[in-house]
Amino acid sequence: MAEYDPQKIEPKWQKVWEEQGVFHAIDGDTSRQKYYVLEMLPYPSGTLHMGHMRNYTIGDAVARYKRMRGYNVLHPMGWDAFGLPAENAAIKAGIHPSEWTNANIREFRRVLRRFGFSYDWDREISTCEPEYYHWNQWFFLRMLEKGIAFRRKSKVNWCLDCATVLANEQVIDGFCWRHETTRVEVKELEQWFLRITQYSDELLAGMEQLRSGWPERVLLMQQNWIGKSRGTRVKFPIEGMDLDLEVFTTRVDTIYGVSAVLIAAGHPKLGRLLEGVHGRAAIDARIKSMLQQSTKAADIATAEKDGFFTGKFAVNPFSGEKVPVWVGNFVLAEYGTGAVMCVPAHDQRDFEFAEKYHLPVNVVVQPVTGEPLRVERMREAFTEYGRLVDSGPYVGLTSEQAIDKMTSDATSKNFGNGETTYRLKDWGISRQRYWGTPIPVVYCDRDGIVPLRDDQLPVRLPDNVALTGQGQSPLAGVPEWLNTTCPKCGGPARRETDTMDTFVDSSWYFYRYTDPHNSSAPFDKSKVAYWFQIDQYVGGITHAILHLLYSRFFCKVMRDMGIVNHDEPIARLFTQGMVQKGGVAMSKSRGNVVGAIEMADKYGCDTGRMYTLFAAPPEKDLEWSEQGTEGSARFLNRVFRLVDKHGPRLKGVSSAAVDEAGSTAKEKLLVRRLQQTLKRVTDDFETRWHFNTSIALIMELVNDLVAQEPLEQEVAPATLKHVFDGLVLMLSPMAPHIAEELWEILGHSDGVYSQKWPAYREDLAREEQVEIVIQINGRVRGKLMVDQGLDQEQLRERALSDPRIVPLIADGHLVKVVVVPNKLVNIVLR
RNA sequence: GCGGAAGUGGCGGAAUUGGCAGACGCGCCAGCCUUAGGAGCUGGUGGCCGAAAGGCCGUAGGGGUUCGAGUCCCUUCUUCCGCACCA
Numbered sequence: 001m002a003e004y005d006p007q008k009i010e011p012k013w014q015k016v017w018e019e020q021g022v023f024h025a026i027d028g029d030t031s032r033q034k035y036y037v038l039e040m041l042p043y044p045s046g047t048l049h050m051g052h053m054r055n056y057t058i059g060d061a062v063a064r065y066k067r068m069r070g071y072n073v074l075h076p077m078g079w080d081a082f083g084l085p086a087e088n089a090a091i092k093a094g095i096h097p098s099e100w101t102n103a104n105i106r107e108f109r110r111v112l113r114r115f116g117f118s119y120d121w122d123r124e125i126s127t128c129e130p131e132y133y134h135w136n137q138w139f140f141l142r143m144l145e146k147g148i149a150f151r152r153k154s155k156v157n158w159c160l161d162c163a164t165v166l167a168n169e170q171v172i173d174g175f176c177w178r179h180e181t182t183r184v185e186v187k188e189l190e191q192w193f194l195r196i197t198q199y200s201d202e203l204l205a206g207m208e209q210l211r212s213g214w215p216e217r218v219l220l221m222q223q224n225w226i227g228k229s230r231g232t233r234v235k236f237p238i239e240g241m242d243l244d245l246e247v248f249t250t251r252v253d254t255i256y257g258v259s260a261v262l263i264a265a266g267h268p269k270l271g272r273l274l275e276g277v278h279g280r281a282a283i284d285a286r287i288k289s290m291l292q293q294s295t296k297a298a299d300i301a302t303a304e305k306d307g308f309f310t311g312k313f314a315v316n317p318f319s320g321e322k323v324p325v326w327v328g329n330f331v332l333a334e335y336g337t338g339a340v341m342c343v344p345a346h347d348q349r350d351f352e353f354a355e356k357y358h359l360p361v362n363v364v365v366q367p368v369t370g371e372p373l374r375v376e377r378m379r380e381a382f383t384e385y386g387r388l389v390d391s392g393p394y395v396g397l398t399s400e401q402a403i404d405k406m407t408s409d410a411t412s413k414n415f416g417n418g419e420t421t422y423r424l425k426d427w428g429i430s431r432q433r434y435w436g437t438p439i440p441v442v443y444c445d446r447d448g449i450v451p452l453r454d455d456q457l458p459v460r461l462p463d464n465v466a467l468t469g470q471g472q473s474p475l476a477g478v479p480e481w482l483n484t485t486c487p488k489c490g491g492p493a494r495r496e497t498d499t500m501d502t503f504v505d506s507s508w509y510f511y512r513y514t515d516p517h518n519s520s521a522p523f524d525k526s527k528v529a530y531w532f533q534i535d536q537y538v539g540g541i542t543h544a545i546l547h548l549l550y551s552r553f554f555c556k557v558m559r560d561m562g563i564v565n566h567d568e569p570i571a572r573l574f575t576q577g578m579v580q581k582g583g584v585a586m587s588k589s590r591g592n593v594v595g596a597i598e599m600a601d602k603y604g605c606d607t608g609r610m611y612t613l614f615a616a617p618p619e620k621d622l623e624w625s626e627q628g629t630e631g632s633a634r635f636l637n638r639v640f641r642l643v644d645k646h647g648p649r650l651k652g653v654s655s656a657a658v659d660e661a662g663s664t665a666k667e668k669l670l671v672r673r674l675q676q677t678l679k680r681v682t683d684d685f686e687t688r689w690h691f692n693t694s695i696a697l698i699m700e701l702v703n704d705l706v707a708q709e710p711l712e713q714e715v716a717p718a719t720l721k722h723v724f725d726g727l728v729l730m731l732s733p734m735a736p737h738i739a740e741e742l743w744e745i746l747g748h749s750d751g752v753y754s755q756k757w758p759a760y761r762e763d764l765a766r767e768e769q770v771e772i773v774i775q776i777n778g779r780v781r782g783k784l785m786v787d788q789g790l791d792q793e794q795l796r797e798r799a800l801s802d803p804r805i806v807p808l809i810a811d812g813h814l815v816k817v818v819v820v821p822n823k824l825v826n827i828v829l830r
Numbered sequence: 831g832c833g834g835a836a837g838u839g840g841c842g843g844a845a846u847u848g849g850c851a852g853a854c855g856c857g858c859c860a861g862c863c864u865u866a867g868g869a870g871c872u873g874g875u876g877g878c879c880g881a882a883a884g885g886c887c888g889u890a891g892g893g894g895u896u897c898g899a900g901u902c903c904c905u906u907c908u909u910c911c912g913c914a915c916c917a
C-alpha cells in the first residue's frame with residue numbers, strides 16, 4: 001500500500017497533461033458549446049502567494065468542471081508586464097526593466113505550472129513584447145482617426161516621487177496611489193487623452209445587461225464613478241459689468257430662495273470680478289490659501305465653511321432680485337460651472353455658509369405633508385422635494401413640475417438651459433515613463449503632429465536608455481531613437497517621448513488570447529466572434545472601477561470600428577475575497593505572506609487548493625490558518641488511504657454493467673449517499689460556487705464510507721468501484737492531481753480530465769424513510785420515522801398518537817395541527 | 831453624510847424555499863494504538879440546571895408578523911468596503 005505523496009504525483013500528472021495537450025482550446029469548434037473563463041492577468045512582481053493562488057484556484061476549478069460538462073473551454077494566462085516597478089528596479093539595481101520583468105515572468109510561470117492550473121499555455125501573452133504592444137499602437141491610431149484619441153493642454157496630477165502624471169483614478173484623496181504620503185501637485189502639460197466621456201451614457205446604460213451577471217456593488221461603484229447628474233444651467237448677469245456668471249443646479253425649483261451666488265476660488269472669471277476692488281493683496285493671499293486647501297477627504301469633511309464677499313452683485317434672472325457674489329471654499333472649480341447659487345433654506349452646505357455670514361434664509365419649498373417650515377425654527381436645510389411658495393408664477397407647483405417648467409422657461413428666455421454633467425473625465429493616457437507602449441506619433445516642424453503609418457508599427461522601445469527616475473520621459477534622452485523622419489513630408493521629426501498608461505494594455509488583452517500569434521491584426525474577427533463574450537471573469541474587487549470600466553470602453557470603441565459584434569465584453573464577473581493573515585491582506589511589505597511554492601513544497605498544491613476553497617465561500621475574505629491547512633492535508637490523506645486500500649481489488653472490475661441501485665442494504669446506502677452528494681456538489685458548481693460546502697459534503701461522504709467498513713462485505717466490487725469513481729470525479733476539479741492518481745489506482749487508463757461529470761439520478765438519491773419532527777407550539781417534542789411521501793392525514797394521526805406526545809397534549813386545548821409532509825408536524829395547544 | 835455588504839460556539843464557517851440552529855473543518859477533552867508522534871483510530875465538545883432522563887436559554891440589541899423566524903418587517907448599535915462640500 002502506497003502513501004499519499006504529493007511531491008511525486010503532482011509532477012507526474014502535470015507531465016501527462018502537458019504531453020497530451022489536454023487543456024488546449026479549439027478555435028471555432030462548433031460540435032461543443034464554448035466556455036471562456038478568465039482570471040485577471042497578474043502583474044509579475046514580487047512573489048506569488050496564496051492570495052494570488054485563490055484567484056487561480058477558483059478559475060481552475062470552474063474550467064475543469066466545465067470541461068467535464070462537455071464544453072470547449074478557453075482558459076488562458078498572460079502577463080501585465082509594463083509598469084513602474086520594473087523601472088524603479090532598474091533605477092535601484094541597475095538592471096534593465098525587460099530583464100527584471102522577464103525574470104519575474106519566468107518565476108510566475110514556474111509557480112503557476114507547479115500548481116497545475118489547466119491553462120492553455122500556447123496562448124500565453126506578455127504585454128511588454130512588441131508583438132503585443134504593436135496593437136496598442138494600432139488601436140491608438142484608429143482612435144486618433146476617429147477623434148477618440150486627442151491631445152490637449154491640461155492640468156494634470158503630478159507626483160514628485162514618480163516624476164510623472166497620474167490619472168484621476170490614481171489620485172487618492174489628493175495623494176499618489178503609490179506614495180501615500182506624497183501630495184499630488186497640479187501642473188500644465190500637453191497630454192494624450194482617450195475620449196471615454198463620449199461613451200458616458202452608454203457605459204451607464206450598458207450596465208442593464210450586466211445586472212444578472214455582475215455583482216451589484218461593482219455596478220454601483222461604476223455608476224457613482226460616472227456620476228451622471230441632470231440639472232439646469234442659469235446665467236446670472238453681474239450688475240454694472242458686461243459679465244455673466246453661470247451656475248449649475250439640480251434644484252432650480254429653489255431659485256427664488258437664492259441669497260448669494262458662490263464661486264470657486266479657482267474660477268476663471270474671478271480675476272475680472274475683483275478688478276478695482278480695494279485691498280487686492282489681502283484678497284489674493286486669501287484666494288491662494290483657499291487654492292492650497294487640502295483635498296483630502298477627511299479634511300474636507302471637517303473643513304469649516306469659509307468665504308468672502310467680492311463686492312459685486314448678480315441679478316437673479318427669475319426674480320430680478322440683486323444678490324451678492326461670494327467666493328466659497330466649498331465650491332469646486334472642476335465640477336459643473338465652478339459657480340453655484342446659494343439657497344440656505346434648501347441646501348445644507350449653503351445653510352451652514354449662511355449661518356456663518358448672516359445671509360438670509362428664504363424658504364421657497366414647503367413639505368407636502370407635516371408641519372410647514374418656519375425660518376426661526378430651522379436647524380438644518382430642508383433638502384427634499386415639496387411644493388413651491390414665494391416663487392412668483394411658480395407658486396403651487398411641485399418641485400418636479402417646477403424643475404421642468406423653470407428649465408424650459410430659462411431656455412426660451414435665453415438665460416439658461418437643461419444640462420447633464422458627469423463626474424467621469426476623459427482618460428489621460430500619457431506617461432513620462434520608459435517602460436510602456438510608445439505612442440506612435442511624431443512631431444514635425446512643418447506638419448506638426450503626424451501619426452505613423454500602420455506599416456511603421458510597432459514603434460519599438462530602444463534598449464539603451466538611461467533611467468534616472470527624474471524629470472521628463474527617459475525616451476527623450478535617446479537621440480537615435482528620438483530623431484526620425486516625418487511620414488508625411490520626409491523631413492526631420494521627433495518621436496513622441498511619452499508612453500501609454502498600462503491600463504491601455506489590460507483593456508483589451510482578453511481579445512488577444514483568442515488569436516495570440518496574429519501578426520497582421522490584433523485578432524481575427526471570427527475567432528473573437530466564436531469565443532466572446534467572456535463567460536466568466538474572476539478577479540479582485542480592487543479592479544471594480546478602473547480596469548473594468550476601461551475594458552468596457554474599449555469594447556464599445558472596437559464595436560464601433562466593426563471588429564467585434566457585442567456591446568459588453570464580460571457576461572459574468574466574480575469578485576473573490578482577499579486572503580488575509582492576521583486580519584490584513586497578504587502582502588510582501590507586511591511580511592505576512594504564505595508563499596505558493598512553500599505551500600506546494602510542504603503540503604502539495606492540491607492541499608493548498610483544497611484549503612483555499614474550503615476555508616470560506618470564495619466571495620468572502622479568508623483568514624489563513626496553518627492548522628486549517630493541515631486539516632485539508634489530513635482529508636486528502638484519508639481519501640487516498642481509503643481508495644488505495646480497496647483500489648487494487650477493484651482494478652479489473654468493470655463498473656459499466658453495475659447495478660447502480662445496488663441490491664444489499666449497504667449497497668443501497670452507499671449509492672444513495674453518492675447521489676445525494678453529487679446533487680448538491682453539482683448545484684454548488686452550477687449556481688453559487690460555494691466550494692466550501694461542496695468539500696464539506698465530500699468529506700461527509702468519505703466519513704460515511706469509512707463508517708461502512710469493511711467494504712469487502714455486502715458490497716459488490718462493481719458497486720464499490722462505481723461509488724469510488726463518483727467520489728474521485730467530484731473531487732477532481734478541486735484537487736486534480738490526487739484525483740488522477742486515484743483514478744489510475746482504480747484501474748482506469750484514461751485520465752480524469754477526459755471524463756464526463758457523473759449524471760445525477762434522483763430515483764437513486766431518494767430516502768425511503770424520512771424523519772418527521774413533532775413540535776408542540778413550535779418546540780421539538782418528538783421524532784418519527786415514516787415512509788417518504790406519507791400523506792398529511794396519516795402524518796397527523798401518527799403524531800397525535802405518538803406515545804411521547806399523548807401525555808403532553810392530554811390536558812391542553814387543541815387549536816390546530818400544522819402538517820408539512822416529509823418534514824414536521826406542529827401541534828398548537830392553548 | 832450618501833451607497834453597499836456583513837454581525838451565528840473558543841475559531842473558520844453551515845443551515846439554498848420561513849420548518850430539528852451550529853453540518854464540515856480547526857482547536858480542545860477523554861480513550862485506543864504506538865519505543866516515539868506535529869501519524870492513525872474511537873468517542874465527546876453552544877451556555878445554564880441535572881446523577882440521568884430531561885428542562886430552560888441561545889444566531890449583535892429591542893420590537894413586530896407567524897402555528898413556527900438566523901431567515902420576513904420596523905428600529906437601534908457595531909464592523910468592513912466604495913464614494914464624498916458633485917451643487
